[in-house]
Amino acid sequence: MWLRTTVYLFLLTTTVTFAQLSGGTPSPSVPAQSSQPSTIPVGETSSKGNAKISGYVVDSTLTKAVEYANIAVYNTATDKLVDGTVADDKGKFTLTKLAPGSYRLLVSFLGYNAKPIDNVVIAKGQTKDMGVIRLSASTRTLNEVTVAGTKALVEDKVDRLVYNADVDLAAKGGDATDILKKVPMLSVDLAGNVSLQGSSNVRVLINNKPSSILAGNLADALRQIPADLIKTVEVITSPSAKYDAEGSGGIINIITKKNTLQGLHLDVDGGSGNRTSTLGLNGSFRKGKLGVSLNGNGRGVYNPSGSDLNQTTFLGESIAPVRTRQHSDGFDKGLFGQYALGLDYDIAKNQSLTGGVRFGVRNLSRDQHLATSLLKGDIVGAPSRRDVNSQDLSNSVDMNIDYLHTYPGTGDGPQRELSISTQYSQNHLTNNFDANNLDTLGILTTRQRNLNFNTSQEFVLQVDYQTPISQAQQLEFGAKETYRRVNSQYQYLLAGPTSDYVVDSQRPDGSLLYDQNIGAAYLSYTLTTHNKITIKAGTRYEYTSIQASAGGQGPISIPNYGKLVPSINLSKKLNESTTIKLAYNRRIQRPNVQDLNPNFNAANPYNVSIGNPYLKPEITDRIEFGYSTYVKKTYLNLTLYSRLNRDDIQSISQRSDTLIGAVVSRRSNIGKEYNYGTNLFATVNITPRWSVNTNIDIMYRYISGLALDVSGLSIPLSNTGVRWGGRFDTQIQFDKGWAIQANLGYRGKDIALQGYRIGFAQYSLGARKAFTNKRGSIGLAAENFLTNGMGFTSVLNSAQFNQDFRQYIYNSSIRLTFSYKIGNLNGAKVKKGKSASGEEENS
Template sequence: MKNILIILMLVVLMFNISFSQEQRRFPMGNLQVNGKISGKLIDEQSGKPIEYGNVVIYRLRDSSMATGTISNAQGNFLLENINAGRYFIKISFIGFETKIIDSIFVTPKNSEIDLGTIKLSPALVKLGEVVVQGEKELIINNLDKKVINVEKDLTNVGGSALDVMQNLPSVTVDADGNVALRGNTNIRLLIDGKPTNMEGVSNYDILSQIPASQIEQVELITNPSVRYDPEGTGGIINIVLKKRREAGINGIITLNAGTGDKYNTSFNFNYKLDGFNLYTGYDGRINRFNSFGSNYRNSVNPTPSFLNQSQSGLNKMNSNNFTLGADYNINDFNSLSTSLKYRNSSFDNTSSNQDLTYNSSNYLTSKISRSNSGDRTFKSLNFTFGYKKTFEQKGREFTADFLFSDFKMNRLEDAQQLNTIYSPSYSETQSMRRLSGEGKNQMYIVQSNYIHPLESGIRIETGFQSTIRTINTYSDYFNFDYTNNVFVDNISLKNYFEYDEQIHAIYGIVSHSISGIKYQFGLRGEQVYTKSNLPLTNQSYRRDYFSLYPSVHISYEFLPMNEIQLSYSRRVDRPNNRQINPVVDYSDSLNVFAGNPFLNPQYTNSYELNLNNALGFFFLNTSIFYRTTSGIISTVSKLLPNGVLYNTFDNVAKGENYGVEFIWTQPVASWWRLMANFSYFRTKLNGQGIVNVDQDATSWTTRIMSTFTFWNKTQLQISFNYNSPTITMSGGMGFVGGGGGRYGNQAIAQGKIYELYGLDLGLRKDFFDEKLSVTLRISDVFNTRKFGGEVVGEGFKSIFDRKMDTRVLYLGISYKFNNYQNKRERLNPDEVDQEMF
């Protein structure tokens, strides 16, 4: 904490010094600037600001384009560096009528023009005899990210963030909750732009706690700029939760129920008066689901044998999340914001497992029957505090933010096992084991950012971020003494691991627009200090390293709403604490895991070309991407002479991943809206390490969503998604553990994942001027979503599959108070400010 305070003091001191020097160098009122034109875009019907509206200024003499920009979350836009002359402005946004403002005259005496509030009317586009009413776009393409508006996706109602992920373009989800972006599960998951700090908890557990009703939009960031933490070679997925900023008292209450004991509820309220805003929220989930799985392993070393594993389980989840936050505008140039989030969740599970081993003659030689019961509880507290200062010079701002996160996990599991040997002689052995575990994570983040537009039109941005994190896990094992009827501590299986990490980063970004070409160059430098400790054996490991992460973003709009974008970024995946913990995990006696403390980070260079085209009445986004990764962290498996599968981690390979992606949206008719996504990519892995790796495979995914409007605006939505077989850069490991479930994301350098597909239906009807909404949804209508794959190693081949309750009927009801509408809060520290673009 002392280090944090020192850093904060230095930041404030440096800013005050630089600000005072800036005031002396450029006295207010003496700035020599080129012409500026500003305004605000709003929806004529609802009065809401229009974000990402396209504003282009043309020279009146020859209709050539001078420059352009887009509106921000408040609907505001700013055109800068306008030379003296006569112009006209064209304003457009998909789903709205194009507006033209002419007779704009820029002179030295009239260099700053405020167009005021500009109202755009929803479009009435004729397709033959068909009339299409404009509405909020499902997908908005920004320079470095895609913004997906998921609030009105009916196939998410009653579900969780996992359902939302499954219905996003470019995103796939397996049975372990491993979320992949273009086939790569090494992504950085953010919630409201902030890391989850839930190390050791699977993505499935994290995402299943967040009701879909609480999510406003999801940002897919495949090539982030250097303002983002470079962690996650596959990119960033940022889940943006609903927040309130309207004047007065506003709110919404949502209730959902699903078959099989699945319930969730949420409410959000805010109160805003003058410069003060107070908001609060709650969401709770109760979820019960069954799971089934099997694993078939054929071994040839040391002697031929066959292992047939089967599992069935019942899982129960109870989650409660509370949010309290406030914003205060001190004056027109200074504002403060703070928030507090508390989460309390529990996961109970019971399962039955049976392992049957056969010899080469197909005779049963042994059987292991195991029953498990467990309970896990999670408690997390997140506190944020932010300060923002703006200036009279438009576009100039300073922000400073502090984040504290505290996460605790407790785990208690009992496993009772009966071993039966049939050959060479019959015998039975009974045993019972108890696992008691505790995890504690604490994280501090301090960061600041300063943006300064220069007279030449160049914009300079610089900032720093310091992250300090401690992760401690303690696992105790006990064997049951049947003679004395007590549990006895098993010292040999104790697993105590302590991990400390510090990451200190500085970055700089230069952006400009010239002759219609907009560019942004950035460079980030990071110094990483890590220390891991095994307190029971007094072993410790240190790793310190410095890395540079450049990024480039270039765009050119050759026609209004037709743009080409080129980007590059370098990213990293650092080994997590479980991947480097060398203590062997014997949770499954036939499948054991051990980390590798000598793992290196894996680095990726990512290149991307985007084409955004508005063609007639439909919009097409085309992306061509190419990634190279070195030192891929992979799970590798080796069959031991005693028949146990030993799993560890190594930097075994280098890889290439490239492909093309299409996203097509179109209002086919006044009652029919269509969105389709298709991704095709090829993955190559090769290298040597604990195992030799040489794989080359192609795969593809597609998703089609149709929305039909009929009878008093009743909506029917049909969504279908298909994922072809793939080896992916990262994925699941098999029947036990899973890819990201227990040990984080890692590649299957020795196997592949089978196809996965399903169909969802949703129906929605609004009442009382859209204040009350009733929704009905069926997920996985044909019950086809099943996760499976295979792993091949030296002397063995394993085939696995897993199935959960995926076909569920949901009923949802929501009610809005005082014209509740969704609106984004100010960009948080981890988000890129792309105002220039």
């Protein structure tokens, strides 16, 4: 009772104070009441009846809902408060058990003018829909203190950390990697590769669903998602049993913005800069029970590239080593696109059907000019030149149909739900290259071509059921079947300066057919105790069967395997501002299509990569402790974790036996990897318009496995080191729609089994001006603008070779951004659905 009274007094004080500042009526508001409230703290006793009032609170610009708005109900005759509630995070509110009569509503929220609605008359048993209630923003300075509503940048939930990307002012014209760089516990390197608490084996979802768009090059795929379209990023380091076990490092769930309002609207966003240009369209139409959404984004890339390779290969004690020196200049150009169509329909009051189609295209071309010299002892070989054009092309499609049936429940606890989800995905991937070999005079001598086609397909069928056992307990269980097929075809061709291409006799044609079936079932139980302890425990069993064959060698023997994946999350609320967590889970990292593809990628013949169809899954056990608290204007989140990987999947490099001076890298299950780390995130709201946040992570890593000595025999190898990184962001809003944001980050040296990769720094500065009608904005963003680019060095050392590979990243960029909103929207019902990943989503 004391907690309820405290919360009420806080809301009452906030509403009255703001109403006085904004010129609104100084009337109180009350928090949401339970379905059977025992008392109303002020005014008269709550009326008893079966009538209802509902509505939807939105910003007067009609671009967003007003989350957690306060709704107070007054008796018209007595002007006494009789009931009240708080809207949900979509602006939806419902008042139940009202007696017939005439009422006055007062709708208010911090940062908006309070809005009274008079003469709301309801009859017995009537449900009165107020439709859309528009609140106009109000910012007023009193004694040099500005009162304005501010949305939290980070939210800490029982099993995840939520980063509210729609608060990011510098996102306009950027992509998903620009957002992920700022999310707690995540790191993004200069090539766009994402890691979670030091692990790159993360599972990335879009709106709780896996996508074939992400099945190819993840870094490129993330750049196809415009930052303006992202609402939140969920970091799930300890997923519950409902989630697929895949992703040893955890899950990153990208939630895109959706619209649940009636009417038609279209948002146009774009940007143009010296490295990239983007243009995005995001529209929706809703009428009655049917909703349709369509969004698309195109991105053009034009950027130089370069590298230096210095490596020494050792052929034996009595043979002089071979030193390879290579310089590369190149230019990347490409067009990327992503397009999505979504439909949802209310079949009945408690039944809904949703579906969608998402298309993705990638067309990246890289022209490289390689100059290579070999030094065999004291003998300097003639330099060689090689011009290479590499094609990285893909087109993908995801289609899903989901059905949800909710059942009437009692009280305010979780409701009973049944959901059936299906998804089909297909991705066509082409990685070809054409190479011209030239002599020292630049005359063409031979030509080479590698054709490499891959098709991956996936079909998912999932059934989930959840039911409350009591007000404080919930049971969830379900089953899922996933069928995957990967088909790779590759070929090497040779030709003279003018002759036709013929098959390379030293590298015969190859293929890989890889079928994978995953059957899964899970059981999850959630309990919330009277002393504010939440326990979410469950287990998931996944059985994987594999059938594989390679052209020329027939079936490949890969054992089937079953894995039990337990998880438990404990959360204890110490007080209203402090929470501690303890979690354990087990995860599985299955190899992806690039890991499996046995194509011999020799676009650079002295630095070759090859896949491995015999890879086993990587198993990870993880323990995590978390602490979060609010101290005045500061939010702190501290995480301590340990992670053990068995059958760790990493690249192992060795000297080539066929080409002198070359090194070949191959994905392998090397052994074990131990990680112990901590992450500290803090955000400080210095004023309602000025916020600062910082992120620091430190991790100790130990890796052990097998490598080859100079004679080719396996020898044990280990490596250890500490990696640290940090990030600092600040954001300031000014009058008349102006805002600026700055970012500075550093990522330290990263450890691998055979070497390390050096650290790097990144920084950015952005400014934005919103139009006076609040329907659009224009901005300017700059990244790493003090230099043209930077070097990014990887160092490998073994008994067979030493390698120093320095890649030049030209990431200095400036882009002009714009956005504009078109259309008129009205209120609509908000409903919830389930995805094929088994997690709840709003639509």
